[in-house]
Amino acid sequence: MSNIYMPERGEILSIVQESSIEWLFKVKTSIKPEPGQFIQLSIPMVGEAPISVADCNHEEGWIEFLIRKVGKVTDAIFNLQPGDSIFLRGAYGNCFPIDKYLGKRVVVVAGGSGTAPVRPLIKKLLKDEKTELELIFGFKDQESILFKKEIEEWRRKTPMILTVDKGCGIDGECVGLVTEYIPHLKMYEGFENLEVVIVGPPMMMKYSALEFLKLGIPEEKIWVSFERNMSCAVGKCGHCKIDETYVCLEGPIFNYVKAKKLLD
Amino acid sequence: MKKLLTNDEFNSVLLNLSKEYDIYAPVTRPFKGTFSDTDLVKYEKITKLEEINLKDKSYYSAKEILLPIRQTIFYFNENEFKKPEGRTKKALVLLRSCDLHAVERVDNIYLNNKFSDEYYADAKKMVKFAVIGCPGKGWESCFCASMGTNTTENYNLGLTFKDGEVYSDVKDEELKEFFINAEDKEFAMEFVTENVEKVTVPENIELEDIINDEIWRDYDRCIKCGRCNFVCPTCTCFTTQDIFNRDNSKTGERRRVWASCHVDGFTSMAGGHEFRQKSGDRMRFKVMHKISDYKKRFGTHMCIGCGRCDDACPEYISYINCINKLSKKLGDNNE
Numbered sequence: 001m002s003n004i005y006m007p008e009r010g011e012i013l014s015i016v017q018e019s020s021i022e023w024l025f026k027v028k029t030s031i032k033p034e035p036g037q038f039i040q041l042s043i044p045m046v047g048e049a050p051i052s053v054a055d056c057n058h059e060e061g062w063i064e065f066l067i068r069k070v071g072k073v074t075d076a077i078f079n080l081q082p083g084d085s086i087f088l089r090g091a092y093g094n095c096f097p098i099d100k101y102l103g104k105r106v107v108v109v110a111g112g113s114g115t116a117p118v119r120p121l122i123k124k125l126l127k128d129e130k131t132e133l134e135l136i137f138g139f140k141d142q143e144s145i146l147f148k149k150e151i152e153e154w155r156r157k158t159p160m161i162l163t164v165d166k167g168c169g170i171d172g173e174c175v176g177l178v179t180e181y182i183p184h185l186k187m188y189e190g191f192e193n194l195e196v197v198i199v200g201p202p203m204m205m206k207y208s209a210l211e212f213l214k215l216g217i218p219e220e221k222i223w224v225s226f227e228r229n230m231s232c233a234v235g236k237c238g239h240c241k242i243d244e245t246y247v248c249l250e251g252p253i254f255n256y257v258k259a260k261k262l263l264d
Numbered sequence: 265m266k267k268l269l270t271n272d273e274f275n276s277v278l279l280n281l282s283k284e285y286d287i288y289a290p291v292t293r294p295f296k297g298t299f300s301d302t303d304l305v306k307y308e309k310i311t312k313l314e315e316i317n318l319k320d321k322s323y324y325s326a327k328e329i330l331l332p333i334r335q336t337i338f339y340f341n342e343n344e345f346k347k348p349e350g351r352t353k354k355a356l357v358l359l360r361s362c363d364l365h366a367v368e369r370v371d372n373i374y375l376n377n378k379f380s381d382e383y384y385a386d387a388k389k390m391v392k393f394a395v396i397g398c399p400g401k402g403w404e405s406c407f408c409a410s411m412g413t414n415t416t417e418n419y420n421l422g423l424t425f426k427d428g429e430v431y432s433d434v435k436d437e438e439l440k441e442f443f444i445n446a447e448d449k450e451f452a453m454e455f456v457t458e459n460v461e462k463v464t465v466p467e468n469i470e471l472e473d474i475i476n477d478e479i480w481r482d483y484d485r486c487i488k489c490g491r492c493n494f495v496c497p498t499c500t501c502f503t504t505q506d507i508f509n510r511d512n513s514k515t516g517e518r519r520r521v522w523a524s525c526h527v528d529g530f531t532s533m534a535g536g537h538e539f540r541q542k543s544g545d546r547m548r549f550k551v552m553h554k555i556s557d558y559k560k561r562f563g564t565h566m567c568i569g570c571g572r573c574d575d576a577c578p579e580y581i582s583y584i585n586c587i588n589k590l591s592k593k594l595g596d597n598n599e
Binding site: 007046048236238243244264 | 514539552
């Protein structure tokens with residue numbers, strides 16, 4: 001029997017600044033996550049933190065994590081350099097039901113650091129020629145925009161709305177909340193082939209989902225990703241439990257039919 | 265195998281047992297209670313009958329024998345992680361029927377909730393349970409009969425203490441050898457059949473129906489001390505902590521410590537966002553876990569009706585009243 005709490009060593013390959021507050025850490029590891037899953041990253045003597053997978057390559061053996069310096073563990077991670085060790089446990093949680101999305105029309109709405117967990121999903125979906133993809137990305141301001149190069153690349157391949165909440169805006173970009181732009185999406189004829197993925201701050205997910213419902217999109221076509229204080233990630237510590245659901249076990253990806261009942 | 269022993273004979277059994285087993289039972293710690301001049305009844309190692317407090321309900325449960333308050337997950341230094349050895353001596357725990365049911369509840373979370381926890385599993389393998397009866401209708405705040413946990417057959421050893429004698433029902437093969445010389449005696453284990461408190465648990469509650477109910481506002485007076493969680497034999501939450509040695513900061517340990525859904529910080533996320541900030545909402549979360557959520561997942565109520573939460577609350581918040589109020593309310597609504 002394996003010890004579910006024992007982390008394994010990984011090596012930091014590169015650290016790249018993505019926004020004014022977020023850095024992308026690439027870690028060499030044998031762990032093979034699926035899009036949507038999360039990893040418990042840890043630094044001995046400091047602690048553990050659940051971080052979603054911002055990209056991974058199973059063949060080359062690496063995972064990327066988008067990390068914001070907001071707590072004890074992430075503070076310590078920011079002191080690390082390429083070549084340093086970091087410890088990993090996982091992958092945990094469910095993943096996006098990609099098989100359900102392939103060959104359909106998929107709308108992905110992501111806000112802020114919520115763009116990180118959908119990034120591997122978008123990459124996979126873009127590779128499939130039969131899947132039509134449309135994206136709405138929202139950021140607080142220009143400095144907060146993540147994955148700029150990739151966003152440009154994705155924009156060339158698929159319809160996309162990029163919006164910032166405030167400020168002077170960017171040439172050719174929108175200003176305002178993602179919810180304002182949801183009615184402007186292109187793909188609304190016939191919902192049977194549509195799937196909607198929303199990932200971002202709780203408020204953004206809630207009001208975005210309501211916006212889609214207003215447009216008549218059935219609840220079972222909407223998917224969201226939850227974030228909670230996950231301490232053990234294996235359904236024991238209780239911190240992430242909502243009703244009978246353990247976010248670390250049954251989530252973080254939930255269908256809206258279930259998600260709307262997960263009240264806190 | 266049913267046996268009758270005098271107290272002296274039982275003491276010599278305990279003495280022999282203690283060579284192989286750590287024997288845990290409720291004992292009285294004078295003046296260690298919450299208030300001045302009050303005693304504390306808690307689980308500790310014993311070697312003879314006279315040390316056991318059979319009269320009172322223990323303030324804490326036997327939970328910490330399987331699930332220590334602080335438990336090292338691994339030690340680390342610069343190069344490696346090392347798991348601690350864990351329990352090396354077998355243990356025999358004397359507990360009440362409700363508390364034995366509580367162990368089954370904890371098993372579900374630690375062994376059957378998708379992943380198995382090897383620290384708990386290893387400890388469990390080393391522990392046997394001796395059920396002891398309760399006096400009369402139990403104690404003031406007991407409601408085991410309402411929760412269906414007043415009786416059990418699932419023990420290794422059943423003990424009934426009566427008039428200087430010990431009636432022993434030895435089910436466990438390994439324990440039989442310790443009782444083999446005692447006199448055979450047919451008897452039936454006595455369990456509580458009725459409590460003073462009666463609790464009606466509302467069935468099939470949907471969270472969305474009660475989440476905004478006014479009932480929870482009554483509990484905003486809770487001071488978030490978490491005592492109710494710490495004395496509960498079925499509360500299993502923990503928080504992981506890393507600590508390092510002061511004189512060598514390169515070595516330390518990762519450990520888990522008991523946590524409470526009532527105490528601040530339980531749902532805090534990086535950046536400071538916290539769910540369920542009001543005490544009443546935390547009460548709702550706990551109550552729903554005990555009488556609804558757990559059942560949806562594992563098929564039985566989590567609460568085993570020991571009433572320790574009511575005994576421990578410094579604000580005199582009654583969980584029993586809360587369930588009954590909820591039940592009445594939902595009943596009223598259904599009419």
